[in-house]
Amino acid sequence: MSDSIPIPLVAASVPRLSGVLPPVLTPFGEDLAPDPTRLAAHARWLLGQGCSGLAIFGTTSEANSLSLEERERLLEALLEDGIPPEVLLVGTGCCALSDTVRLTALAVRRGCAGVLMLPPFYYKGVSDEGLYRVFSEVIERVGDARLRVYLYHIPPISQVGITAQLIERLLRAYPEVVAGMKDSSGDLGNTKLMLERFGPSGFKVFLGTERLLLAGMRSGGAGCITATANVNPAMIVRLFRDWQGREAEKLQEEVNVIRSALERLPVIAALKSVLAHETRDPAWRTVRPPLVELPAADSSTLLADLERRGFAMPGLPA
Amino acid sequence: MSDSIPIPLVAASVPRLSGVLPPVLTPFGEDLAPDPTRLAAHARWLLGQGCSGLAIFGTTSEANSLSLEERERLLEALLEDGIPPEVLLVGTGCCALSDTVRLTALAVRRGCAGVLMLPPFYYKGVSDEGLYRVFSEVIERVGDARLRVYLYHIPPISQVGITAQLIERLLRAYPEVVAGMKDSSGDLGNTKLMLERFGPSGFKVFLGTERLLLAGMRSGGAGCITATANVNPAMIVRLFRDWQGREAEKLQEEVNVIRSALERLPVIAALKSVLAHETRDPAWRTVRPPLVELPAADSSTLLADLERRGFAMPGLPA
Numbered sequence: 001m002s003d004s005i006p007i008p009l010v011a012a013s014v015p016r017l018s019g020v021l022p023p024v025l026t027p028f029g030e031d032l033a034p035d036p037t038r039l040a041a042h043a044r045w046l047l048g049q050g051c052s053g054l055a056i057f058g059t060t061s062e063a064n065s066l067s068l069e070e071r072e073r074l075l076e077a078l079l080e081d082g083i084p085p086e087v088l089l090v091g092t093g094c095c096a097l098s099d100t101v102r103l104t105a106l107a108v109r110r111g112c113a114g115v116l117m118l119p120p121f122y123y124k125g126v127s128d129e130g131l132y133r134v135f136s137e138v139i140e141r142v143g144d145a146r147l148r149v150y151l152y153h154i155p156p157i158s159q160v161g162i163t164a165q166l167i168e169r170l171l172r173a174y175p176e177v178v179a180g181m182k183d184s185s186g187d188l189g190n191t192k193l194m195l196e197r198f199g200p201s202g203f204k205v206f207l208g209t210e211r212l213l214l215a216g217m218r219s220g221g222a223g224c225i226t227a228t229a230n231v232n233p234a235m236i237v238r239l240f241r242d243w244q245g246r247e248a249e250k251l252q253e254e255v256n257v258i259r260s261a262l263e264r265l266p267v268i269a270a271l272k273s274v275l276a277h278e279t280r281d282p283a284w285r286t287v288r289p290p291l292v293e294l295p296a297a298d299s300s301t302l303l304a305d306l307e308r309r310g311f312a313m314p315g316l317p318a
Numbered sequence: 319m320s321d322s323i324p325i326p327l328v329a330a331s332v333p334r335l336s337g338v339l340p341p342v343l344t345p346f347g348e349d350l351a352p353d354p355t356r357l358a359a360h361a362r363w364l365l366g367q368g369c370s371g372l373a374i375f376g377t378t379s380e381a382n383s384l385s386l387e388e389r390e391r392l393l394e395a396l397l398e399d400g401i402p403p404e405v406l407l408v409g410t411g412c413c414a415l416s417d418t419v420r421l422t423a424l425a426v427r428r429g430c431a432g433v434l435m436l437p438p439f440y441y442k443g444v445s446d447e448g449l450y451r452v453f454s455e456v457i458e459r460v461g462d463a464r465l466r467v468y469l470y471h472i473p474p475i476s477q478v479g480i481t482a483q484l485i486e487r488l489l490r491a492y493p494e495v496v497a498g499m500k501d502s503s504g505d506l507g508n509t510k511l512m513l514e515r516f517g518p519s520g521f522k523v524f525l526g527t528e529r530l531l532l533a534g535m536r537s538g539g540a541g542c543i544t545a546t547a548n549v550n551p552a553m554i555v556r557l558f559r560d561w562q563g564r565e566a567e568k569l570q571e572e573v574n575v576i577r578s579a580l581e582r583l584p585v586i587a588a589l590k591s592v593l594a595h596e597t598r599d600p601a602w603r604t605v606r607p608p609l610v611e612l613p614a615a616d617s618s619t620l621l622a623d624l625e626r627r628g629f630a631m632p633g634l635p636a
Contacts, residue, residue: 032415032455059440064414064438064441065413065414065415065438065440065441066414066416067386067414067416067420095382095383095413096383096384096385096388097350097383098385098388099385102385119608120382120383120607120608121439121440122377122382122383122439122475122476123382123383123609124474124475124477126608126609126610127608127610129610130607130608130609130610131607131608133608133610134607134608137350156442157440157441157442158440159442159477288415289415289438289448289449289451289452289455290437290438290441290444290445290448290449290451290452290478291441291444291448292445292448
């Protein structure tokens with residue numbers, strides 16, 4: 001197949017995302033309802049720190065713990081609050097085709113830059129043919145030339161991955177729509193393989209962790225979509241901007257020092273704990289079940305550890 | 319904990335389900351929309367074959383490929399069609415707490431016998447504390463004394479299981495509501511453990527496969543909720559009814575002969591293929607992506623194999 005039909009080249013004029021896009025944490029109230037006001041404040045702070053976009057409704061956003069309506073309302077609220085749709089990469093991949101179509105169509109109608117699409121993740125061991133049909137049905141049903149799909153490969157959590165064969169087939173059929181992927185396999189070898197095979201035709205590959213950002217950029221990566229960018233965006237943005245500079249290795253090491261403190265703990269709860277402390281808003285600690293907030297003792301240890309490592313969050317909303 | 323606070327005994331007057339409950343296959347149209355009319359016809363046939371209840375919206379029903387609204391409309395359509403709510407065990411466990419609450423509340427309001435509740439299945443490695451909060455929030459928010467929850471333990475697919483510790487804690491808090499479980503671990507040892515620990519307090523345990531039905535009944539099981547009961551209900555019902563009889567071992571072997579032919583293939587597609595053939599309605603073959611229908615050649619081989627094994631589906635709707 002590779003030899004007979006080449007993957008079409010996409011014109012450079014088709015806009016694509018790049019840079020550091022935090023998968024934005026979702027704040028909840030005591031009643032576990034998502035809070036659009038605090039979400040918008042956090043989103044604005046992230047953009048102010050230099051993030052080129054916002055990946056809302058990702059894994060770190062606890063999006064899979066939100067109903068479709070809750071996600072729709074949050075998206076509308078962010079836009080009403082003045083967050084520009086051009087910076088939004090919206091997580092829209094659900095288990096049900098009908099849900100994915102509905103949320104994707106809304107994101108496109110509102111002018112969002114792209115959607116980050118999980119494959120359906122309940123049934124395991126599904127075929128590439130079945131996954132092709134999912135993505136192709138969504139693209140056909142949304143039926144909008146503005147749609148840009150970024151495929152979400154996160155096998156440690158979804159257990160259903162996106163293979164190179166699947167991407168190749170999708171790119172042949174929808175070269176302008178299938179814009180890229182987020183590779184959260186944690187396997188740089190896989191990222192490099194995707195970049196070698198599909199990078200030349202304009203396909204963007206985001207790293208799923210800033211730990212691999214420098215190595216990924218050197219292989220042609222587009223940036224990273226990483227949980228810890230919720231609390232450490234400026235430093236990661238600096239590494240992204242200066243990855244070709246003389247300080248790049250040093251910046252990568254500094255970024256790793258902060259990440260190391262955070263990733264020893266359940267990361268969503270840890271990030272929310274940091275944000276609660278830094279914004280002096282204890283409600284930020286709340287996660288939706290099945291997740292559990294960080295125990296107070298772990299939180300104190302983490303905060304002290306981060307302080308020792310020189311961590312700071314400047315200019316947070318009061 | 320086991321020694322200090324006993325699990326409350328539940329009065330024998332609190333009704334509980336038992337017997338053979340097929341996880342009812344969901345028919346789709348060419349446009350992949352679920353078809354309530356053919357669903358109701360299939361449901362009536364299953365009841366006519368002696369099934370004591372119907373587990374709608376299970377794994378075999380492709381329920382996780384349906385939106386919340388699609389499930390709500392199908393439930394309402396079945397009831398409008400005259401299927402009695404007292405026979406319905408409704409799959410309501412979603413990834414989002416808000417969805418699970420809404421669907422569970424509807425099932426209770428409509429008088430359904432119980433709900434079969436998956437844990438949220440996106441996040442992996444979650445704690446029993448997190449899962450306890452999910453089930454307890456749902457029970458509290460639905461807030462209806464008629465609610466009967468059957469926990470759905472299917473680790474091969476959900477990857478998030480239900481431990482004995484979790485059940486014990488739920489039973490102490492909600493002894494009348496937490497009515498039982500479906501054990502689809504495929505591990506008879508686990509089923510026996512659950513029956514030994516929780517059976518005496520009235521907790522019901524359904525086997526997830528008829529292959530373990532006789533052994534499970536001998537250990538105090540309540541029956542089975544098994545995919546293949548969609549096409550072979552009468553034979554499995556007979557085994558359930560006669561499990562203490564002299565012919566039980568022979569009946570179990572006969573049941574296994576049919577199951578063996580079906581389980582070599584992707585079972586949902588295989589069952590739909592059989593139903594399409596037997597009802598002369600090719601639309602029954604349709605599955606929703608990410609599943610894929612059985613290739614025609616596999617279907618022919620399966621049907622021939624079943625015929626050799628003496629398989630029949632008497633009295634199907636025309």
